[in-house]
Amino acid sequence: MSRSPDQIIRTEVLSLSAYHVAPASGMVKLDAMENPYSLPDRLRDDIAQLVATAPINRYPDASAASLKAMLRAALAVPDGMEIMLGNGSDEIIQIIALACARPGATLLSVEPAFVMFRMIAAFAGMKYVGVPLKADFSLDIDATLEAISQHEPAVIFIAYPNNPTGNLFDARAISRIIEAAPGLVVVDEAYHAFANASFMDKLLQYPNLLLMRTLSKLGLAGLRLGLLAGGPEWLRELEKLRLPYNVGIVTQLIAEKVLQHRDVLLQQAAAIKNERAMLGARLAAMHGIEPFPTDANFILFRLSEAGHVFQNLKKRGVLIKNLDGTHPLLKNCLRVTVGKPDENALFLAALEGSLA
Numbered sequence: 001m002s003r004s005p006d007q008i009i010r011t012e013v014l015s016l017s018a019y020h021v022a023p024a025s026g027m028v029k030l031d032a033m034e035n036p037y038s039l040p041d042r043l044r045d046d047i048a049q050l051v052a053t054a055p056i057n058r059y060p061d062a063s064a065a066s067l068k069a070m071l072r073a074a075l076a077v078p079d080g081m082e083i084m085l086g087n088g089s090d091e092i093i094q095i096i097a098l099a100c101a102r103p104g105a106t107l108l109s110v111e112p113a114f115v116m117f118r119m120i121a122a123f124a125g126m127k128y129v130g131v132p133l134k135a136d137f138s139l140d141i142d143a144t145l146e147a148i149s150q151h152e153p154a155v156i157f158i159a160y161p162n163n164p165t166g167n168l169f170d171a172r173a174i175s176r177i178i179e180a181a182p183g184l185v186v187v188d189e190a191y192h193a194f195a196n197a198s199f200m201d202k203l204l205q206y207p208n209l210l211l212m213r214t215l216s217k218l219g220l221a222g223l224r225l226g227l228l229a230g231g232p233e234w235l236r237e238l239e240k241l242r243l244p245y246n247v248g249i250v251t252q253l254i255a256e257k258v259l260q261h262r263d264v265l266l267q268q269a270a271a272i273k274n275e276r277a278m279l280g281a282r283l284a285a286m287h288g289i290e291p292f293p294t295d296a297n298f299i300l301f302r303l304s305e306a307g308h309v310f311q312n313l314k315k316r317g318v319l320i321k322n323l324d325g326t327h328p329l330l331k332n333c334l335r336v337t338v339g340k341p342d343e344n345a346l347f348l349a350a351l352e353g354s355l356a
């Protein structure tokens with residue numbers, strides 16, 4: 001008699017709940033940190049042409065050599081550092097965890113942080129340690145250093161800026177973590193386009209540092225392209241776990257084309273930053289709403305009855321993210337992605353209506 005899934009599937013997988021993506025059709029969609037702008041018509045026509053003539057009967061270039069060369073230049077990856085591409089940075093997190101998952105190995109992060117760090121630790125069968133942030137969402141450096149010496153993590157993930165809080169941690173505190181870490185430290189710069197800070201140039205200083213970026217939050221979330229930069233001695237090992245054709249031909253072609261017009265994406269990021277300032281000021285001016293400082297393309301804010309307001313917003317056709325109940329520090333917190341001016345106006349009006 002054949003066995004049931006709960007006798008075959010690993011226990012850590014059985015106890016996971018699948019990453020939930022809320023249905024959003026017909027809604028003002030401000031829940032997923034997407035860039036709300038589309039590409040200019042001219043560029044879309046060029047992309048259509050590229051896709052029409054792409055050799056999709058062939059396997060893609062497994063080394064993605066020309067795309068990597070363009071990314072290296074565009075992101076100013078230091079000479080001597082290697083890069084690896086992933087099907088989104090999610091896949092890169094998974095590759096790193098799989099590579100580090102010796103029996104008993106620990107993945108450490110802070111909390112609240114990007115939920116995939118914890119989930120992927122479970123996928124890979126790693127132990128997970130989440131060190132709570134302080135109430136203002138800054139790093140608790142003493143607790144973090146203590147946890148590092150206690151658990152000796154194989155790998156530490158830090159998002160910079162952090163998701164879902166939006167803030168940049170103190171760079172000196174991150175440096176102390178890198179210096180104290182017995183293993184790898186991955187600085188995840190998914191929101192780099194909206195922040196004026198990076199650890200890219202620290203790659204040369206710290207041999208145990210890896211730096212992760214993605215094109216998702218910059219406007220290409222549907223393409224699925226993430227990147228890891230770091231020393232060749234690490235990247236050589238991680239490459240062995242990358243499935244050979246993880247970045248398809250269409251992704252390679254479109255990413256190269258868009259990178260030739262990177263100014264378009266950077267202008268969109270600048271517009272998002274302007275809207276972020278407007279939205280933050282409007283939220284701060286509303287009675288009973290406390291927005292937190294952000295260097296990302298979203299704003300976390302606290303109010304009373306967050307769950308109720310979230311549902312009211314949804315009824316009014318505006319989808320944001322309810323973080324209440326996901327972590328004690330996020331009690332009564334909602335997260336809104338910065339949209340286009342008209343979307344932000346709809347959100348603010350719906351929020352005012354939902355509070356009343």
Ligand SMILES: *Cc1c(COP(=O)(O)O)cnc(C)c1O
Nearest residue numbers: 088089090114159163190214216
């Ligand atoms: C969105 C996000 C990612 C995932 O990006 P993809 O490249 O789309 O997989 C990674 N890290 C953080 C902190 C994020 O917020």
